[in-house]
Amino acid sequence: MIRYLKIYKALMKINLIALFTYRANFINSTISSFFWGVFAIATIVLITSKTSTLFGWKREEIILLTAVYTLIVGIFHIFFARNFERFSRLMMWGQFDSVLLKPLDSQFSISFWELNYSAIIRVILGTLLLVYLIFSLSYVINLFNLILFLSFLIVGVVTLYTLWFFAASFLIWVPELSNIIELMYTVNGFTRYPPEMFKRVSGFLFIFTLPIVFVASSPFKTLIGRANYIDIFASFFICGLFLIISRFFWRFALRSYTSASN
Amino acid sequence: MRYVNIFLLIFQHVTNFRSRIFIWFLTSFLNPLSLLIFWIAVFREKGDVLAGWSLSSLSTYYFLIIIAAAFIIVHIEEDVAIHDIREGDLIKYLLRPFSYYWMKFFDEIPWRIIQGFFGFMAFIIFYLLFSKFILLPHTLVGITTTFLIVLLAFFISFTFKMIIGLTAFWFIDFWGLQQIIEVVIIVLAGLIMPIEFFPHWLKNISLISPFPYMIYYPILSFQSKLIDSQVIQTVLIQIFWLAILYLIYRFLWSRGLKKFTGVGQ
Numbered sequence: 001m002i003r004y005l006k007i008y009k010a011l012m013k014i015n016l017i018a019l020f021t022y023r024a025n026f027i028n029s030t031i032s033s034f035f036w037g038v039f040a041i042a043t044i045v046l047i048t049s050k051t052s053t054l055f056g057w058k059r060e061e062i063i064l065l066t067a068v069y070t071l072i073v074g075i076f077h078i079f080f081a082r083n084f085e086r087f088s089r090l091m092m093w094g095q096f097d098s099v100l101l102k103p104l105d106s107q108f109s110i111s112f113w114e115l116n117y118s119a120i121i122r123v124i125l126g127t128l129l130l131v132y133l134i135f136s137l138s139y140v141i142n143l144f145n146l147i148l149f150l151s152f153l154i155v156g157v158v159t160l161y162t163l164w165f166f167a168a169s170f171l172i173w174v175p176e177l178s179n180i181i182e183l184m185y186t187v188n189g190f191t192r193y194p195p196e197m198f199k200r201v202s203g204f205l206f207i208f209t210l211p212i213v214f215v216a217s218s219p220f221k222t223l224i225g226r227a228n229y230i231d232i233f234a235s236f237f238i239c240g241l242f243l244i245i246s247r248f249f250w251r252f253a254l255r256s257y258t259s260a261s262n
Numbered sequence: 263m264r265y266v267n268i269f270l271l272i273f274q275h276v277t278n279f280r281s282r283i284f285i286w287f288l289t290s291f292l293n294p295l296s297l298l299i300f301w302i303a304v305f306r307e308k309g310d311v312l313a314g315w316s317l318s319s320l321s322t323y324y325f326l327i328i329i330a331a332a333f334i335i336v337h338i339e340e341d342v343a344i345h346d347i348r349e350g351d352l353i354k355y356l357l358r359p360f361s362y363y364w365m366k367f368f369d370e371i372p373w374r375i376i377q378g379f380f381g382f383m384a385f386i387i388f389y390l391l392f393s394k395f396i397l398l399p400h401t402l403v404g405i406t407t408t409f410l411i412v413l414l415a416f417f418i419s420f421t422f423k424m425i426i427g428l429t430a431f432w433f434i435d436f437w438g439l440q441q442i443i444e445v446v447i448i449v450l451a452g453l454i455m456p457i458e459f460f461p462h463w464l465k466n467i468s469l470i471s472p473f474p475y476m477i478y479y480p481i482l483s484f485q486s487k488l489i490d491s492q493v494i495q496t497v498l499i500q501i502f503w504l505a506i507l508y509l510i511y512r513f514l515w516s517r518g519l520k521k522f523t524g525v526g527q
Contacts, residue, residue, distance in 0.1 A: 032441035039445045186292040200303040
């Protein structure tokens, strides 16, 4: 475990060096990350522009949910998204052997190799919007709720991670589907809607989207002290269950890996 | 005929990527779907008609968005900026006795056809399920004008993206610009929701830009939501934008070419 932490520290440093080497690249991806973040917020602001309450949520609360979403997706992009892109590239070009041959756990080197520091802009964007909305809605946040909120942010990010990891495992069977990662970026977008919306459309849809809809709404509900024990339990349970299943699935998929290089 | 041959060659190349294109299609499907789910929930809560749109006409709108986005929104700018201008592939086009604009055009069409085909299939399924809600153009005049509007929309989108590609002659940071443009198109062309639903200030911005004429008006025309005078107005404005964009393209092309240096291959 300590060994892996040390390796991760080294990787963080290497990624930082890469950032300083390719500065223009960094600025570019910061700009695009910022714009997509604004876009996600603008979408919600636009589609709710003619109403004040929806699905039992106030309009500002739905926007606040988007702020939480922006925060979670920002964190996810910093730590994980690039790694899955890297994995799909490795599969596509038949370079995955180099990962398996390293004396490291394959899940570790798939998931933690690259860091995307430019996504920090999204975390900043999400935080600013969150703080602004909390003040303008005059919510009172106590320390307990804040700590609970932060831990649920992590649960949300990990849940997203397991979903992506699950999808990426399919690439071992079908390497040319590397754009499945692009698909997952879109799937992330589903987390910015209130769960009540899916419930209202159909119960089946709600169950189908279950893991995704809790990602942002659970932290949100804990933050404003509206979470009940079922929400909290469900989020933890789903996250833990998916983490275990995806790990097994990855191992299972690896058994069918056929090397493309010599 | 020579352009047809270019088209057929690229078409063969593109069909190698069927499964990948299917995933692309799914990706373009999910966003409208999530918005549609949002609207279904809204209609359940608020009533049957919002701003003159019923739920069925709105669902049709989103399904047409999927086809229109697959078929009309061109992705040639990356090819022009990165492969041709930055990596110097432009030389091979300059050496050939064809117009660059048209060669790129026939490079792009096969991609649009295959992606549009997936979109079309989805629409057929949708149509079979909900046909009683959908009012497609059924008169000869309606079909002809819709076809004309879609065709003009495609050329506007293509010329616009060619211009974006040509900016790589001057800008080194192409990616940032490309992402911004992508976001602007999605918002102003009506891919999020019908422009009628926009707040007033944004609606005005959108209507003086060329973007609604790429996606929004072709869809309205498909849904028979345009009255005769609006059809004529739309076509005229489309021709106006196409002329402007083509002039800009010619201008940038002649200016940019002077800046271009390439090393032989």
